[in-house]
Amino acid sequence: MEPSDTQLWLIEGLPGSGKTSAAERLNSLCATKGMPSRWWLEEAKDHPVLPASLRKRSGEPDFAHLAIDAFRDFIRTEVGVLILEGSAFQNSIRFMFANARSAAEISNYAAAWAEAVTPARPRLLMFEVKAPQAHYANFVAARRGAVWMEKLITYVEGTPIAEQRGWRGFDGFVQFWAAYQNLCLDCAKALPWPVKLLPAWSETLAFE
Numbered sequence: 448m449e450p451s452d453t454q455l456w457l458i459e460g461l462p463g464s465g466k467t468s469a470a471e472r473l474n475s476l477c478a479t480k481g482m483p484s485r486w487w488l489e490e491a492k493d494h495p496v497l498p499a500s501l502r503k504r505s506g507e508p509d510f511a512h513l514a515i516d517a518f519r520d521f522i523r524t525e526v527g528v529l530i531l532e533g534s535a536f537q538n539s540i541r542f543m544f545a546n547a548r549s550a551a552e553i554s555n556y557a558a559a560w561a562e563a564v565t566p567a568r569p570r571l572l573m574f575e576v577k578a579p580q581a582h583y584a585n586f587v588a589a590r591r592g593a594v595w596m597e598k599l600i601t602y603v604e605g606t607p608i609a610e611q612r613g614w615r616g617f618d619g620f621v622q623f624w625a626a627y628q629n630l631c632l633d634c635a636k637a638l639p640w641p642v643k644l645l646p647a648w649s650e651t652l653a654f655e
Contacts, residue, residue, distance in 0.1 A: 452526040455567035457535040460574030461624050463587035465648035466532040469572060477528050489533030496521045497538040505542035511556040514539045515563050522567040535571060536631045544627050545606040557634040573635050576647040579625045586649035
């Protein structure tokens, strides 16, 4: 398998920022152009890089190494346009952040991971939420409902980082995602291959 046979597209952003819609559109565009492509939802149980079985091990000390090895195996066995949403950060760095891993440890992981996936000619699209509180209160809550929001708030409150910093309720929920996004932006800007920052769809739609 030649490196030129693979093009890895990584789509990132906060929940509700537009990752799934963008991945779906990119996959459809490839189809119209006759380009072989595959797209995986970030929470798929049989995800080729971060399946549910690996995500359950996110609190273990060697999680970062396991995630990098999984990415290496993935790009060695797949060809074509490969579209992963939420796999570069959401299902790896987010877990490390939630488990109160240090910024240095996360930065080291991101650098090692970036080197591991470089043979797949990666590109990163990241949707940036400029106003996280309004994003969740006005856009996400209206579209995904109170049950979804309550589930995520409960998740955040149970993380080691939230317990450490006293993040509770909706305000703590917003602080969690805002801090996580800032961490991801720092990691994205340090990547050695193309990165495109885009406004979150919630904030784009607000001006239409």
